[in-house]
Amino acid sequence: MKNLSACIHRHGMMDLSFEYSREHKHIGRCLIINNEHFNGQSRRFGTEVDGNTLRMTFRMLGFSVRMEKDLCAADMRRVLQEESVEDHSEMSCFVCVLLSHGDQGLLMGADGAYISIQSLASTLTSHHCHSLQGKPKLFFIQACRGQLMDSGVETDSVEPEEEEEFAGVSEALEEDFLCCHSTSPVTLHCTLDAQIILVVAKDVTLPRLNLDSVIFLGGSGEPSCRPVDSNSGFAIYQFAATACGTLMREENDQLIYENKMTSSYEVGIGPRGSITRDSFYEVSLQCRYTGISVKALLVEVLPVPPPFGADQPGPLRVELRLGNGVCASKGCMEESVAYTSYYSQSDYPVTKVLRDPVYVEVRLLERTDPNIVLTLGNCWTTPFQEPTSMPQWDLLVDGCPYMDDRYLTTLVPISQDVDFPSHYRRFILKMFTFVDIQFTSPPQETVYIHCKTSVCQPSAGVSCEPSCMRYKRDVSAVKQEEAAVIVSSGAVRIKA
Structure with a gap:
């Protein structure tokens, strides 16, 4: 609690009443989520006192305060979504205080389930909450960031001009978010x-x-x-x-x-x-x-978020998207459900951990001819949005996994639960990051996925499928119906 209070003072929360009182009727809105009791977990003793002290402090500062206690993970997100649809036009800022158990980048609900801090914060981006657009959104988190007991050390507080720059808390790219943790890894x-x-x-x-x-x-x-x-x-x-x-x-x-x-x-x-x-x-x-x-x-050293990379559908109307389906039952095969749902444009940049599987799907749009086949030539990644930028790393070469990668890209058969299976291609790569071989700069924290696509018409006795027993496909078997098109993903970012 001492660290959290110091964090509030260091970032100027005590000055908000003077800065905004001339311009707004209300200073701001404060949401406090205080989890004390957990299913199968130890009780957080003392958090009730912390919550009441924070509520009183923000009310004295002129905030409208909402207090919620012992919320499950889903309800924590629901409460923030409720706040996102409220009219905050008379408010100068939004403050969210989260008191709970936690882990690296995660908070625990009263039901013992985890939810990411980014997922909670992203409900208040300008895309979801227009009335808070351009206004400060401050998150103060009193929760563990790992499994270790932190006995702490006694040291002087850091002067404001020596503060490290905050790289972002929400999954969306906005500059008006600030996050303070009471513990550090x-x-x-x-x-x-x-x-x-x-x-x-x-x-x-x-x-x-x-x-x-x-x-x-x-x-x-x-x-x-x-x-x-x-x-x-x-x-x-x-x-x-x-x-x-x-x-x-x-x-x-x-x-x-x-x-x-x-x-x-x-x-x-x-x-x-x-x-x-x-x-x-x-x-x-x-x-x-x-x-x-x-x-x-x-x-x-934290990654600098790059601009969003939009899909490039081209004249063929081809889309590259990333699957995000998650197994919800024991014994479920991740690969079988990954392609049941997909990241939307507002979800980018997608955050992954090194070696995490990335489920890629390329599909034809607005075609109903069951006799045509979508084919992939080369698929590759770059650290920048432009497909021709350097450096590059191959994923598929002539439709087959790049053989010089220790973690081979995996081709995924198309299930029959989609219309026109021949209009789809799927593959799985293991997440990586680009590095400078001379070690003169830190690794690039973002990758974009690109694929060169075309449509082919099978001829008698000849398939459009790549023969990956050989390094290169027999290109004479592919009769291209239209010119090849390059399609790209949005940004995929390494979790820091």
């Missing part, structure tokens, strides 16, 4: 005797961070730069402020020590680009000493 402590202590949760990345791949500016040669302690959940680094390549400089009577922790990764090299499916993590750390005062600052 990475903790830095700078001691008065010039020791740097860094505690890193291994689930700070997905897949989990490999400690063997972690180096500081001084490289991995110094034994003192290895973890002094670790278990299945976290690692503790402790070294002198002058060790592990730490840089020292003076600024305005301050002595500043700076270092950077970076993880390495295995790289796959292709003819037009390089990729990895390993986690990448980078954090810059800084200790500032002024007399007997010590300040610590962490800045995580």
